[in-house]
Amino acid sequence: MAGGSMSEAEASERLQWVEEKYDLLQYKIDGWCVWPAQRFAVGQTLQNLAFDGGKKAFTRQEIWKVALRDIASAARLRRVRYVVKTSSSAHTEYENGLRKDIYFDDVLQALGHHYKIEWLNNHSFFDDGTGYAVPRDLSTFAMDILSRRLAREFSADRSDVVEPIVHALRQGLGVPGFTADRIAGDVARFRGQKRAYSWLFSRLCPKRLLLADSGDFAVVAAARELGIEVVEFQHGFTHRHFPGNSWSKYALPYKRSMPLPNRMFLYGEHWQRELAANGFWSSELTAVGSVRVDKFRSRGLDRPDDECKIVLTTQGLETDRVIAFVSQFVRLAAGRLRFQLHIKLHPGYHTNVESYESAFRDCESVHVVPASSTPGTFALLAKAHLHMSISSTCHFEALALGVPTVVLPIAGSEIVQPLVDAGHAFRPETPEELLDIALRFREHVVPDALGEQYFARNVMPNMIRELGRK
Numbered sequence: 001m002a003g004g005s006m007s008e009a010e011a012s013e014r015l016q017w018v019e020e021k022y023d024l025l026q027y028k029i030d031g032w033c034v035w036p037a038q039r040f041a042v043g044q045t046l047q048n049l050a051f052d053g054g055k056k057a058f059t060r061q062e063i064w065k066v067a068l069r070d071i072a073s074a075a076r077l078r079r080v081r082y083v084v085k086t087s088s089s090a091h092t093e094y095e096n097g098l099r100k101d102i103y104f105d106d107v108l109q110a111l112g113h114h115y116k117i118e119w120l121n122n123h124s125f126f127d128d129g130t131g132y133a134v135p136r137d138l139s140t141f142a143m144d145i146l147s148r149r150l151a152r153e154f155s156a157d158r159s160d161v162v163e164p165i166v167h168a169l170r171q172g173l174g175v176p177g178f179t180a181d182r183i184a185g186d187v188a189r190f191r192g193q194k195r196a197y198s199w200l201f202s203r204l205c206p207k208r209l210l211l212a213d214s215g216d217f218a219v220v221a222a223a224r225e226l227g228i229e230v231v232e233f234q235h236g237f238t239h240r241h242f243p244g245n246s247w248s249k250y251a252l253p254y255k256r257s258m259p260l261p262n263r264m265f266l267y268g269e270h271w272q273r274e275l276a277a278n279g280f281w282s283s284e285l286t287a288v289g290s291v292r293v294d295k296f297r298s299r300g301l302d303r304p305d306d307e308c309k310i311v312l313t314t315q316g317l318e319t320d321r322v323i324a325f326v327s328q329f330v331r332l333a334a335g336r337l338r339f340q341l342h343i344k345l346h347p348g349y350h351t352n353v354e355s356y357e358s359a360f361r362d363c364e365s366v367h368v369v370p371a372s373s374t375p376g377t378f379a380l381l382a383k384a385h386l387h388m389s390i391s392s393t394c395h396f397e398a399l400a401l402g403v404p405t406v407v408l409p410i411a412g413s414e415i416v417q418p419l420v421d422a423g424h425a426f427r428p429e430t431p432e433e434l435l436d437i438a439l440r441f442r443e444h445v446v447p448d449a450l451g452e453q454y455f456a457r458n459v460m461p462n463m464i465r466e467l468g469r470k
Contacts (some may be wrong), residue, residue: 004406007414012047014037014173016248016278025254029187030194030221033258034161037186037217038169038178043243045175050403056123063141063351066120070142074200082114082467083206083228085219088125090212090235093376094294096433100127100282103212103233105134106291107463111179115204117143119213122347124372143196151192158184180255190216193218194225201226208467211261216231216242221259231467232261234290237393239415240277255280264404267293267396268456284451286466288458293400295459296378303383307338308441311403313377313394314356316346318410321389323359325408329438330363337439340365342380347371385441388434391415395425400451404444406437424450 006014019025024035084104091099108114118136120126162183169178197219201209209223212235220230240246251258263287264281266272276283301308312326326341333339343356343366353370360366369375377394378401381387387398388406390413398405407413407420407427419425428434437444456462 005048006046007044008047008243008412009241009414010245011043012121012246014046014245015043015243015346016250018168018172019426020248020250022053022164022172024165025166025258028257029158029161030191031192031257032217032221033254034183034187034190035165036260037190037215038165039455040215040243042169042173042175042178042437043175046173049383058120058123059128061124061167066139067141067145073138074142077200077203078115079205080113081207082111082210083117083201083204083208083223084108084114085117085119085211085216086212087119087121088127089122089371091125091127091372092347093378094374095133099131100126102134102292103235104210105132106295106460107210107467108134110460110464111467115206122372124370125347125456138200143193143200146188147193147196149192149196151188154188158187161187163415168318177365190218190221194222195329195455196221198225201228214238214269217259220261224259224262229263230261231263234264234266234271237396237415238266238271239274241415245275245281246278247281251280265466266382268452268454270454273349287456288462288466289456290397290400291459291463292378293397293455294457294459296382296401299382303385305442307340308386308438309384310341310386310388310438311377311380311389311398312341312343313392314343314346315392315412317357317390317412319336321410322408323355325410325431325434326388327359329434330360331368332431332435333438337435339438340367342367342369342375343379344377345371346371362408385444395419396454398423399446402446402448402451404441404446406434 019035025033027034086101086104090101090103093100093102108116116136117138117140121141162180163181166178166180169175201223206228208229208231210233211230212233214232223230238245261284263284263286264275265286266275267287267290269287272285272287275285314322328343328423345353353368356368360368381398381401381403384403386406387394387403388408389395390408390410395405395407395416405425407416407425409427409429413427416425420427426437428437
């Protein structure tokens, strides 16, 4: 069956089928299964996903300037209790004029005694660290340089591991691009990165590594080899079909050899049920909540109803179709609905603002907000009467904040169809139907109990309790 244009559920089913048929988890390097590091990219290929570009790349001079600073700081390593690995694009909120990491900074301020590593994944959020609520101790630039050098030491010829995986992907899925050279290179990079982080962790001697990225396989392997517990914080929309964690019971005998976290902190019981559905995850899953959701819940919401305030959160997908649908809605609403629409761009996948700015340049009621600019997503939701997206975590975050949410009828939206089927979200099939929903914005109410299905309350006590476990 050729790859391309499957739904996420179909891609998940095909991944589970091919890995069991060809027993892909049997192939190991340094005692770790190789297949998990390929799985997400294969899943994306099956779905034919292409995210919008537009990110400004770091220059060689910028990379080396930061890397040299990292090397100097590495000479002053100290023992810590917690190591956190986060990303630049996680710093999407402000506190007292300082950028704040929405996943970890509140936790780190409460815990103390930590070491913060930042993956500089987005130039728009680039900062020397002095403008952060909790400054980084190290960027990944120096570690990446060291990892690449170490990777050269490992032979690219691993035919006993690489060729069987290439054969399975070619025969079982028909996906292009996953050549022996590519997978061998991935294996070499995994080993180089694992060795680099093993060196770092052996000097920091943390008890726990905290992550918000399900793809840090080499870093996870390095930590677990040293007996460091790895805790992954949920950072977005995850479910039983997500290629990064939709493992079936087939994988259970290999669990100890898979570079996966020891525990996962999830937003709520809904996500716990979703990840446990395939029979692989169980005791690793804990519903703790979201610090950011809890904070905005406690602040109360400000929604005067003199006009309808709408927030559209983008995902870097299907931009032309999103613009076409929303543009028609804007034209239909003229003269019939007083509204303000804020289009907030995704911090990781959509940093190119020109497409939206060009489409809505002449519309005073539409405001395009770049990912790295204020107001932040939650500040916008706090004043919103409606939220819109394709298949975003923001659907659930909006509900937790009492904001009705709209699923746009665009490719990828089938992932959140259960939300629609349960009556927890609207799905207008046409711009006319969207206008009808917006015209009745004063009638839409989200019960508190509904939001709590997706986001547990009292997150800080929950996290501190769980992190205090032996």
